[in-house]
Amino acid sequence: MGRLVMKFGGTSVANIERIQNVARHVKREVDAGHDVAVVVSAMSGKTNELVGWAQQTSALHDAREYDAIVASGEQVTSGLLAIALQALGIQARSWQGWQIPIETSDAHASARITGIDGSELIKRFKENKEVAVIAGFQGIHQDTGRITTLGRGGSDTSAVAIAAAIHADRCDIYTDVDGVYTTDPRVVPKARRLDKVAFEEMLEMASQGAKVLQVRSVELGLVHNVPVFVRSSFDKPEDIDPHGTPPGTLICSEEEIVESQVVTGIAFSKDEAQISVRHIQDKPGVAASIFGPLADANINVDMIVQNVSEDGRFTDLTFTVPAVDFTRAQDVIAKAKDKIGYERVDTATDVAKISAIGVGMRSHAGVAARAFAALSERNINIRAITTSEIKFSLLIDAAYTELAVRTLHTLYGLDAKT
Numbered sequence: 365m366g367r368l369v370m371k372f373g374g375t376s377v378a379n380i381e382r383i384q385n386v387a388r389h390v391k392r393e394v395d396a397g398h399d400v401a402v403v404v405s406a407m408s409g410k411t412n413e414l415v416g417w418a419q420q421t422s423a424l425h426d427a428r429e430y431d432a433i434v435a436s437g438e439q440v441t442s443g444l445l446a447i448a449l450q451a452l453g454i455q456a457r458s459w460q461g462w463q464i465p466i467e468t469s470d471a472h473a474s475a476r477i478t479g480i481d482g483s484e485l486i487k488r489f490k491e492n493k494e495v496a497v498i499a500g501f502q503g504i505h506q507d508t509g510r511i512t513t514l515g516r517g518g519s520d521t522s523a524v525a526i527a528a529a530i531h532a533d534r535c536d537i538y539t540d541v542d543g544v545y546t547t548d549p550r551v552v553p554k555a556r557r558l559d560k561v562a563f564e565e566m567l568e569m570a571s572q573g574a575k576v577l578q579v580r581s582v583e584l585g586l587v588h589n590v591p592v593f594v595r596s597s598f599d600k601p602e603d604i605d606p607h608g609t610p611p612g613t614l615i616c617s618e619e620e621i622v623e624s625q626v627v628t629g630i631a632f633s634k635d636e637a638q639i640s641v642r643h644i645q646d647k648p649g650v651a652a653s654i655f656g657p658l659a660d661a662n663i664n665v666d667m668i669v670q671n672v673s674e675d676g677r678f679t680d681l682t683f684t685v686p687a688v689d690f691t692r693a694q695d696v697i698a699k700a701k702d703k704i705g706y707e708r709v710d711t712a713t714d715v716a717k718i719s720a721i722g723v724g725m726r727s728h729a730g731v732a733a734r735a736f737a738a739l740s741e742r743n744i745n746i747r748a749i750t751t752s753e754i755k756f757s758l759l760i761d762a763a764y765t766e767l768a769v770r771t772l773h774t775l776y777g778l779d780a781k782t
């Protein structure tokens with residue numbers, strides 16, 4: 365007997381039939397004797413619809429009201445699943461973020477969880493074997509009493525945080541794929557499912573665009589040492605042995621991985637924008653005059669490339685920002701023009717970032733160099749490069765995204781054997 369968190373994403377709760385299917389998955393684990401807390405997302409498409417409604421009402425809107433609106437999707441599914449479980453004869457109760465409470469910062473629309481009191485849930489496990497059905501994605505900022513949300517994909521983070529708070533043995537993330545693959549299986553049919561991925565690798569894959577897990581959920585799993593298991597909700601609940609090992613991917617510490625490739629996975633993101641500030645003086649303080657105001661505006665700068673000036677006087681500086689912040693970033697740079705002293709700004713939004721990730725890179729040289737050669741053979745131009753200990757990223761024209769991902773996937777020996 366153990367304690368489990370089971371998280372179901374949008375496609376897994378897309379309609380009543382699927383919610384009933386989820387209820388049967390939960391019943392299987394309850395029948396096996398486990399304490400269960402379930403975390404649910406909104407029905408697929410619902411959050412997008414709610415975000416759209418907020419935007420339509422007013423493009424510039426109050427983030428506190430945005431959160432009040434978008435948190436409602438999860439409220440509906442938590443109630444529906446509680447009913448579906450009760451209909452199967454299981455004691456179940458729904459919980460909104462504020463009811464537990466899941467306390468967060470006041471950074472509306474991208475709040476961080478600051479604390480969860482799991483004692484009431486644990487008490488109910490012990491007294492009544494009651495299943496807790498928790499609305500993912502949302503929390504409350506205690507000082508203001510306002511509802512907050514955790515950023516897109518945030519139900520993953522709710523699930524791992526709850527697993528830590530109730531001392532669960534495992535956090536199962538049920539989704540529409542049966543695990544974490546070497547790259548997005550919807551883009552590369554030859555992608556392979558990985559049995560195990562190290563937390564550090566998953567952190568890089570998620571932050572470089574693999575949306576199968578929200579970045580913060582992986583951070584929390586690492587910090588609190590919660591084993592996270594990614595698996596499919598589409599497997600028939602009745603066919604699964606609750607004591608067996610189902611297909612899926614375990615996110616775990618590096619030591620638990622016996623065999624590792626140099627490159628574990630390829631991630632990509634089209635949500636990037638490139639800004640080049642042309643003809644700036646090559647002297648101390650200029651970079652600070654560009655990146656200082658961007659940081660003050662809370663804009664995350666990712667890749668940075670500065671040309672070495674030929675005459676030692678003037679140079680160009682290129683960097684990338686998330687596509688959602690592109691207009692704001694342009695605005696910040698325009699406002700700081702006098703201080704920076706540039707000639708002009710060039711921009712591109714049709715760019716993509718391709719990243720190769722693997723802990724094996726720590727002990728291998730020349731891994732990225734092979735990618736440069738393979739991409740040049742396909743005439744794919746590289747606009748910018750960044751590297752870190754276990755990852756390198758390349759900025760290219762978005763039109764070549766799929767070709768570049770497939771090229772690197774094959775190059776590093778990740779293709780599934782057919």
Ligand code: ADP
Nearest residue numbers: 373374375539540544545547548550574575576
């Ligand atoms: P959920 O609604 O269950 O939270 P998401 O849509 O957020 O599901 O995440 C699952 C999706 O992530 C998959 O359908 C897949 O297209 C995408 N994905 C991207 N990269 C990967 C990867 N490396 N492995 C598995 N899935 C990936």
Ligand code: ASP
Nearest residue numbers: 405411501516517518519
């Ligand atoms: N419903 C939210 C979203 O679509 C949270 C989640 O599904 O994880 O972003």
Ligand code: MG
Nearest residue numbers: 373517575576
């Ligand atoms: Mg998700």
